[in-house]
Amino acid sequence: MTRRSGPGPRPSAGRPVGSTTDQRLLDSRGDSDWVHTDPWRVLKIQAEFVEGFNDLAEVGPAISVFGSARIQPDHPAYQLGVEVGRALVEADFTVITGGGPGAMEAANKGASEAGGESIGLGIELPWEAKLNDYVNFGLNFRYFFVRKMMFVKYSQGYVVLPGGIGTLDEMFEAMTLSQTLKITTFPIVLMGVEHWTGLLDWMQGTMLSDARIKQSDIDMLTLTDDVEEAVALMVAARERHA
Numbered sequence: 001m002t003r004r005s006g007p008g009p010r011p012s013a014g015r016p017v018g019s020t021t022d023q024r025l026l027d028s029r030g031d032s033d034w035v036h037t038d039p040w041r042v043l044k045i046q047a048e049f050v051e052g053f054n055d056l057a058e059v060g061p062a063i064s065v066f067g068s069a070r071i072q073p074d075h076p077a078y079q080l081g082v083e084v085g086r087a088l089v090e091a092d093f094t095v096i097t098g099g100g101p102g103a104m105e106a107a108n109k110g111a112s113e114a115g116g117e118s119i120g121l122g123i124e125l126p127w128e129a130k131l132n133d134y135v136n137f138g139l140n141f142r143y144f145f146v147r148k149m150m151f152v153k154y155s156q157g158y159v160v161l162p163g164g165i166g167t168l169d170e171m172f173e174a175m176t177l178s179q180t181l182k183i184t185t186f187p188i189v190l191m192g193v194e195h196w197t198g199l200l201d202w203m204q205g206t207m208l209s210d211a212r213i214k215q216s217d218i219d220m221l222t223l224t225d226d227v228e229e230a231v232a233l234m235v236a237a238r239e240r241h242a
């Protein structure tokens with residue numbers, strides 16, 4: 001199909017003007033630069049959305065759990081992640097994580113050991129990254145932004161364990177979407193009081209004091225170390241939403 005608008009030059013008739021679409025398709029000797037061009041990337045992005053929507057469409061009520069990729073099983077936050085994963089499953093939630101190591105693995109472990117749905121939405125990284133052993137349904141994404149949308153679309157809330165830049169990105173994205181009412185009824189629970197208190201103090205003392213945010217923005221977040229409280233908030237939101 002060609003599209004033509006306005007009085008510009010017509011496609012020439014009867015003489016070769018370069019390669020044809022069919023020729024480029026069938027001629028395996030052509031260079032491969034075109035597969036790296038943006039229009040082709042759009043198709044790959046589209047395919048990733050289609051596959052994600054398709055594969056996650058039947059997921060029941062789910063909570064995404066985020067947190068550091070770098071903590072080891074002997075870290076207290078890992079144990080917290082296991083307990084959160086388990087308690088979410090006991091409350092009939094599917095658990096979704098980034099499918100990686102650390103806090104993600106912990107939440108998937110708790111969820112799968114409790115006999116629940118334990119989903120990992122992995123991301124292609126420059127180094128070898130595989131889904132952790134406790135994911136019982138996993139997808140791997142090429143594009144961060146496609147994957148991030150899947151977390152939001154298929155979760156009813158976020159539990160955020162202690163983490164670094166990736167974790168903050170996921171938390172602030174949810175806050176931005178809530179602040180702008182792109183998502184509603186979406187609890188965000190920060191777990192790990194010691195880890196998060198400094199950030200919340202700064203948000204209160206600097207961002208709020210300088211009127212860069214409102215109190216209602218801070219109120220989007222619940223800070224707790226109590227797994228039962230975190231899960232109860234998710235359950236209450238699910239009931240409000242039902």
Ligand SMILES: C/C(=C\CNc1ncnc2c1ncn2[C@@H]1O[C@H](COP(=O)(O)O)[C@@H](O)[C@H]1O)CO
Pocket residue numbers: 065066067068069070097098099100101104122123125129162163164165166167168170
């Ligand atoms: C750092 C290492 C592996 C990284 N592997 C990851 N796999 C899946 N998801 C990841 C990974 N790293 C970051 N993420 C996402 O960001 C959050 C954690 O990032 P942080 O900077 O550690 O806080 C996490 O929730 C993921 O969604 C080496 O083992």
